[in-house]
Amino acid sequence: MSTIDEVAKLANVSKTTVSRVINRHTTVKEKNRQKVLAAMEELNFKPNSFAQALASSRSNSIGMLVGSLGGPFYGVLMHQAEIELRRENIHLITSSGQESEEIERDGIRFLQSKMVDGMIIHSDTLHDDELIGIVKRHPKTVILNRNIPEITEHCLFLDNELGGYLATKYLIDTGHKQIGCLTGQLSKADSRDRLFGYRKALSEAGMPYNPSLVVEGRFDSETPIDAGKRLFERDLDVDAVFCQNDQLALSMYTIAAGFGKVVGQDISIIGFDNDHYTKHLQPSLTTMHYPLQDMAMLAVDKVLAMVNGDKIYPSDMLKPWVVERNSVNTQNKA
Structure with a gap:
């Protein structure tokens, strides 16, 4: 297994520079970044994710709680969220609540134990007060399908x-x-x-x-x-x-x-x-x-803005629309 020393030697840079590239510091010159990335690929170097998390205070992962891991609704939501996160080289860790308050709480505790950088929560059972408490303790959290005035900038929901x-x-x-x-x-x-x-x-x-x-x-x-x-x-x-x-x-x-x-x-x-x-x-x-895919994309944008310290905006409300097909008799249409 390759080491950070070998990467630094092959790229002809310091170990500090390699570490900064791994942790995506913006201070690294583009020329050096490319050299380090090329050396990592040639040596098949894989950073230790736990050590990386300790060094950067980042795990490069987002946690997501959904109602169920099956079915077309949550499947689309999780799939699109993962696509968006992978584009940022971030992994999605999921858990399900199974319509149980205790299982939802346990799922959130599990995600927190994985040192996720932020959370996206679609809760079926937890009351608004409990979700407000979660956001206050873990401010890098997005709440789906709930509009809670006290934490409106953390909410994303359908009308x-x-x-x-x-x-x-x-x-x-x-x-x-x-x-x-x-x-x-x-x-x-x-x-x-x-x-x-x-x-x-x-x-x-x-x-x-x-x-x-x-x-x-x-x-x-x-x-x-x-x-x-x-x-x-x-x-x-x-x-x-x-x-x-x-x-x-x-x-x-x-x-x-x-x-x-x-x-x-x-x-x-x-x-x-x-x-x-x-x-x-x-x-x-x-x-x-x-618009589930839009909801997933907006949720990822919002949670990453929180993680990166960017400006976040008030609640986003998505609007549904009618898709006309053939299961409605329209012969008497006004």
């Missing part, structure tokens, strides 16, 4: 209320009268905000809110088919369903078929997230686009 409103308005504008809503877990702020947007669109259109048209499901793959079935079993002449994510919408395809209904003709369905598979469904799913 979920707008998403619920636009999805429902689209169904109203295409002539639907009995619009059901299949929610995610109402313990989640995302679900509540999307439901509020649904109610807002109905109110704006002069349509009464009927709680019998709302059924609580789950955002993950454990969604019971029974949740969606209840909309049809209540015999409310439902002609459209706003599903609060695409996995819920996918379950509604199966339910509709079981009741002899053709999606896009007898029953209209709109989803939320624009997961990669939705355009391949038959019929292809009309859905709300969730």
